Amino acid sequence: MASAPSLTEAALRRALLEREAAGLRRxxxxxxxxxxxxxxxxxxxxxxxxxxxxxxLAADPRLAEAAARALRRHGTGSGASHLVSGHMRPHHELEEALADFTGRARALVFSTGYMANLGVVGALAGRGDTVVEDRLNHASLLDAARLAGARLRRYPHADAAAAARLLARAQGRRLLVTDGVFSMDGDVAPLAALAETARAHGAWLVVDDAHGLGVVGPGGRGSLEAAGLDAAAAPVLVGTLGKAFGTFGAFVAGSEALVETLIQQARSYIYTTALPPAVAEAAREAVRIAAAExxxxxxxxxxxxxxxxxxxxxxxxxxxxxxxxxxxxxxxxxxxxxxxxxxxxxxxxxxxxxxxxxxxxxxxxxxxxxxxxxxxxxxxxxxxxxxxxxxxxxx
Ligand SMILES: Cc1ncc(COP(=O)(O)O)c(C=O)c1O
Incomplete structure (x- = not known):
């Protein structure tokens, strides 16, 4: 019987060398x-x-100034999670600015995009539910479905007809999840077809527009704006603040009921310290600039x-x-x-x-x-x- 591989320093070093030899060491x-x-x-x-x-915007002096003012006024740390005592005015005002920018009723700020995706998928799907995803979705979206314990079904890139076939066989609650702009390819998901597919199969469409918000669409409102789709077509919108908005953090934008559900159930929102308030102030300035310029x-x-x-x-x-x-x-x-x-x-x-x-x-x-x-x-x-x-x- 083959012995189980053991965890030793030598084994780690060997694996690193193999990676190196294959040109895959990061x-x-x-x-x-x-x-x-x-x-x-x-x-x-x-x-x-x-x-x-x-x-x-990452080095724009107006963002640095907004952060510096907030550091003097609010200090460096938020001290706790949002649900304990860490939900500070800069977070709240950033959420209002993001809701306004995305044209949604509410927005909820997360510490990172990775955590926003874990939080939203985990709050909306669990054991017995089905999450249908594009093969090229960001790793955090795929990990989110696995961690939620839902059935993960992947369709060939940008193939809405294949997504429809998977949804037709899906059990439990159904989520159809896609990047808006694909992070490694730069192409945009076929959002109109996906929205129609989701509607036809009673699924919610979740769009992670980390690389589209601020950039795509006439007003920079992202790939949904470019596709002419509203909140009814795509009830869950995820965005990040560390890309076009030049700072750090992320958010989910959607209805009142969605955001209140996330506050109750998104574990990556509940069990983590709120962003430093100065980062939230810098991000709010970035959202203002993205709209104004x-x-x-x-x-x-x-x-x-x-x-x-x-x-x-x-x-x-x-x-x-x-x-x-x-x-x-x-x-x-x-x-x-x-x-x-x-x-x-x-x-x-x-x-x-x-x-x-x-x-x-x-x-x-x-x-x-x-x-x-x-x-x-x-x-x-x-x-x-x-x-x-x-x-x-x-x-
Ligand atoms: C599509 C997409 N979603 C989510 C993330 C994660 O965002 P964050 O860097 O804020 O964790 C990234 C990249 O980092 C991304 O490309």
Whole structure:
């Protein structure tokens, strides 16, 4: 009988070496100074195309000033969870601003998007219920269904007809769950078809628009706004504050009954300390700016169009995406790492995204654009990509 693998230091080291050999070891790079188009990475200034700071707000002095004022007024810590004594005025005002921004009755602030997804799925589904999800949904949405103890059924990417077939066989309460903008692909879910599918099968549609809010849609209200869908079509909207809103945290927006249910039942809301109040104040300033400065979205759209036209002229196989997430699919993990290194040698920072974050054979450079970039930055990126792609055997 084979002996059970034992947990030893040597076994951990061996597994790490195997990862390394397969080009799958994940490394953290040390950044000095603020986020922005140029960042200092381990002492070297690089032009970065990898953050989710789509509107260029992460280092905006108005957010820092809002946080500084709140630090002086409210201190650093919230001291407790929301349900004990940690629900402070900055959290409450942020929730009101988010409800207003998303056009929903209420919003509830969570500490992270990961926790918002665990909380909302766990509060709405459990044993005996069915959660139907896109195969490429964010890991937190897939983990949420597993942790809830619900039946998790996954459909091929963006295939609303397949989702309908799974819902037709579903038992218990039904949730249909999708990213709005897919985090590693940049494409937008077929939301109108999914909303119709959910309606036809008595399911609730949950849309995690972490990468769409602030960016997509004429007013930046996200992929639901772009699809012309209201709260009746998609009763649960999840958003994050650490991406376009340049700060940290997340929220669920929806009806009065939904938010009150989450306050009673979302374990990742109940059993954790509330956000630092200064972060909530900075996020509220970001929401105000996202609504008041549409030029940021216009500039971003111009940069995306300029990048795609340049990449097409170079014959680069970009995935179809109209959002600031512009993946260049490379294939094998080692090849993606080589291309990323070749870009870095030319002063450009785009880390390789490898399995299990993306499916095997679909390793990529996830290139992201920001309103903080300008045309000259995009031109530098294209020039470096042209050389690095040829040097790595592409094209
Ligand atoms: C679609 C999606 N949902 C949720 C999250 C998690 O958000 P957070 O970073 O706030 O935990 C992310 C990325 O981080 C994401 O891409």
């Amino acid at each position: 490394l953290r790079r040390l950044v000095d100074g603020p986020q922005g188009p140029e960042v200092v990475v381990e002492g070297r200034r690089l032009l970065a195309f990898c953050s989710n700071d789509y509107l260029g 549409p030029w940021r979205r216009e500039r971003l759209r111009g940069l995306v169009a300029r990048f795609r036209a340049g990449a097409a002229a170079l014959g680069l196989p970009l995935a179809p995406s109209g959002t600031p997430i512009q993946p260049l699919i490379v294939g094998e993990a080692e090849a993606a790492v080589r291309l990323s290194r070749a870009l870095e040698a030319r002063g450009i920072w785009v880390p390789a995204i490898r399995p299990p974050t993306v499916p095997p054979g679909r390793a990529r450079l996830r290139i992201t654009l920001s309103a903080a970039h300008d045309e000259a930055h995009v031109a530098r990126l294209l020039e470096a990509l042209a050389e690095a792609w040829r040097g790595c055997g592409g094209g």
